[in-house]
Amino acid sequence: MxxxxxxxxxxxxxxxxxxxxxxxxxxxxxxxxxxxxxxxxxxxxxxxxxxxxxxxxxxxxxxxxxxxxxxxxxxxxxxxxVTSLIPVERMGVNGVIDRYIFDDFTFDLPESIDAFEDNLRRAFPLEHSQIVTIMGDLRQISRSLFSLDMLMSPERNFLSPDNFESMGERLLRMGCSARLFSVLGVPSTLIGVDLRECPAFYYHMTLASYLLSSWRLTxxxxxxxxxxxxxxxxxxxxxxxxxxxxxxxxxxxxxxxxxxxxxxxxxxxxxxxxxxxxxxxxxxxxxxxxxxxxxxxxxxxNTKGLFSVNLAVDADAHESLSYNIYRLHAEEDGTLSHGIFHQLRDSGQSGINVLSMMAMNGIDEWRKWEGTTSGRRGEDYVEAKEEKARIFIDEASKLFGHLRGMKILDIYTPLTIRDRVKSPGGSAYGIxxxxxxxxxxxxxxxxxxxxxxxxxxxxxxxxxxxxxxxxxxxxxxxxxxxxxxxxxxxxxx
Ligand SMILES: Cc1cc2nc3c(=O)[nH]c(=O)nc-3n(C[C@H](O)[C@H](O)[C@H](O)COP(=O)(O)OP(=O)(O)OC[C@H]3O[C@@H](n4cnc5c(N)ncnc54)[C@H](O)[C@@H]3O)c2cc1C
The missing domain is CATH 3.50.50.60 (FAD/NAD(P)-binding domain)
Known part of the structure; x- marks a missing residue:
């Protein structure tokens, strides 16, 4: 030929x-x-x-x-x-990739779809039929993701009416409890979308990709x-x-x-x-x-921006964790109202670990400095960042105890993201x-x-x-x- x-x-x-x-x-x-x-x-x-x-x-x-x-x-x-040029480590070696800590309960996201199903069944024994349906959909998209057939025939994945439906609506129709709704709400935040608005296809693709295995850079x-x-x-x-x-x-x-x-x-x-x-x-x-x-x-x-705080902490007092912690707050109906992502890992410097914290954050809070550029926003901006960072540090102290050897390395806002990559309004995940x-x-x-x-x-x-x-x-x-x-x-x- x-x-x-x-x-x-x-x-x-x-x-x-x-x-x-x-x-x-x-x-x-x-x-x-x-x-x-x-x-x-x-x-x-x-x-x-x-x-x-x-x-x-x-x-x-x-x-x-x-x-x-x-x-x-x-x-x-x-x-x-690029594989051999980018050293990574597998997360979840102790069975947890993400720990979701709510005010009154904790849920662990493990590696593998089967283990996720087990954890859901254990945490929500009365919601058997809902979990069966959720897992069926998740497995189907996971297979499609795994085979990369979306690269070959994207239309097949996108044009199906099922994919237009919101994951949140689907869960509500199934009669999910508020608690299950809030647990399942976390993956959609990884693409900056609220569960009620998150198309089922994107939702399953995001969740499946992390369940297959999760990694971070070393x-x-x-x-x-x-x-x-x-x-x-x-x-x-x-x-x-x-x-x-x-x-x-x-x-x-x-x-x-x-x-x-x-x-x-x-x-x-x-x-x-x-x-x-x-x-x-x-x-x-x-x-x-x-x-x-x-x-x-x-x-x-566009999606919102992110507010982020990076802290140096004493490595002996705060050992590196192979999983992330999400500290979450939910409304009575299960809607997530607020959440902070935490990652505690090696800094590359002896005796020091890094605690990175992030939360979704709109640009409105930073409008006053919209006309300024990174590094030249003035003292009042620095103070406003530090004041917000203190709330994050207080929350982190509740999770990790007194943060020994704590030093703020850096704090950034949606304005920082906007100036760095020109994303409108500091949007983290674009449209x-x-x-x-x-x-x-x-x-x-x-x-x-x-x-x-x-x-x-x-x-x-x-x-x-x-x-x-x-x-x-x-x-x-x-x-x-x-x-x-x-x-x-x-x-x-
Ligand atoms: C704080 C934060 C945390 C995240 N965490 C994760 C995570 O843990 N895991 C994950 O998978 N994803 C994460 N994401 C999302 C992920 O980083 C992005 O989806 C991805 O990096 C986007 O890549 P991109 O190439 O589309 O855009 P970008 O990385 O934004 O690249 C666009 C580039 O275009 C350049 N540019 C803009 N205008 C011009 C111009 N006129 N001329 C020339 N160059 C120009 C910009 O400077 C920039 O370098 C995170 C995003 C943010 C903001």
Whole structure:
């Protein structure tokens, strides 16, 4: 059989987060000349960590699912060739990945779908029929995730009406208790969506990915980012840093290249925007897009930002935990009202561990400083951050006892996230993947400009795995189903 002649066109990617770099490595492997452009002085977007007092503080990678041998994220990493460059450790070795601590009860999320079912049955013995139904749905999506068939035929997964239904509505219809509702509410927070609005498909995909196995980095997020960059370069790709894209050039309805902030022009046959679609629109000539597309994006709601506190603590008094702790508060009807994520792990420095804490946080609380930039927001901002951080530290003291050797390494707000990666309003997970927005977000990839594509967390789903799957799908859209099946999926280890 004759092999299709390979196209060696230039591909320009805007944004060097995990989404942009993933698309870049795949296109390089397909023998395209790839240039990734990043506005920041260092590549990696949310993947990259930062250092305070010599200790790495994470940003967008606290833990990831499905990195076990043969599991979906691991297969994507293997294909890209990054697995051996990113040291990780398996969580849940003592049977717990996440501990959910509510005011009056605790639930442990274990590794494996079967163990999860056992824990649910033990905790909710009177809800047998509900658990049977929930587990049936979860197993079905888990199989689809495991086989990566969503990369081959995404329509099959998305266009089924069942997937439009909200997970919360489904549970209410089944007559779930408030307590079961609150336990099952936690996974949807991992993509920034409330359970009542979370499409069943996204819900199961997120939960299944972590149940298959959960992992955290034993290196810095910066090393993870550098691993992606080095694989891109090894394939012949290039990364331009510290020079963001100012505008995208469009001629006769086709993307032609980009103009950088420095004034440099980079021509390309394909432009992939691995950034929020709102940013994409701002880079385009006013009349380039169909008005309906721009209107749709302007109306879309984004996920909230995150407020995060990183503390150094005495490692002897506060030993590293192989699981995360969620301290949660629920309303009487089971709706989660507030939750703080905690991760206590090795800092890489002798005698010191790091306690990272995070909670969803809207930008409204920080509006006063909206017009300021990172590092130059003034003393009152620092005080406001510290005051909020004290609440987190008090909560943590109740969980871990007096925090011996405690030192605040850093505190960041949604404004920090906004300034770092340009996500609107400091949104952590981009466009809100809610049932109400499912149809509008499904067609976002079709920009109506030939040669212009969307990748990254806004193209399919957030999180490291959702973002990477989205970028694989974008490549499929660019090169066509047949070539994707043959040259990408056919090349999977
Ligand atoms: C605090 C936090 C914690 C998280 N924790 C986890 C977790 O534990 N596990 C998990 O799986 N997911 C987590 N996530 C989500 C995950 O980090 C993201 O879904 C993922 O990293 C998004 O990758 P991306 O490439 O789409 O976007 P980004 O990483 O945001 O990359 C976009 C890049 O584009 C660049 N850019 C923007 N405008 C321009 C321009 N004009 N020109 C050039 N470059 C530009 C930005 O600087 C940025 O580098 C977390 C997110 C946050 C915010």
């Amino acid at each position: 004759m092999r299709e002649r390979r196209v060696h066109g230039d591909v320009l990617i805007i944004g060097s987060g995990v989404g942009g770099l993933t698309a870049g490595i795949i296109m390089s492997k397909l023998n395209h000349r790839v240039t990734v452009v990043e506005k920041n002085p260092l590549p990696g977007g949310l993947m990259r960590s930062y250092v305070r007092s010599g200790i790495e503080c994470p940003v967008g990678v606290h833990y990831m699912g499905s990195l076990g041998k043969g599991q979906p994220l691991r297969r994507l990493w293997d294909y890209l060739g 290196c810095s997020g910066s090393q993870m980012a550098d691993a992606f960059v080095s694989r891109l370069k090894l394939q012949g790709g290039d990364v331009v840093i510290g020079d963001g894209v100012e505008s995208i050039q469009v001629e006769s309805g086709r993307a032609k290249g980009v103009v950088l902030q420095s004034g440099r022009i980079l021509e390309a046959e394909v432009v992939i925007a691995a950034v929020h679609p709102g940013i994409l629109i701002a880079m385009l000539p006013a009349d380039a897009l169909r008005p309906a597309y721009a209107e749709r994006v302007a109306q879309l709601e 809100l993947r809610s049932t109400g927005q499912l149809m509008k977000t499904a067609s976002l990839k079709r920009t109506s400009i030939a040669g212009l594509f969307l990748a990254g967390q806004n193209s399919l789903a957030p999180g490291v795995m959702g973002t990477m799957l989205g970028s694989f799908q974008t490549v499929r859209q660019i090169i066509g189903h047949e070539r994707f099946t043959r040259e990408v999926m056919g090349d999977f280890p």
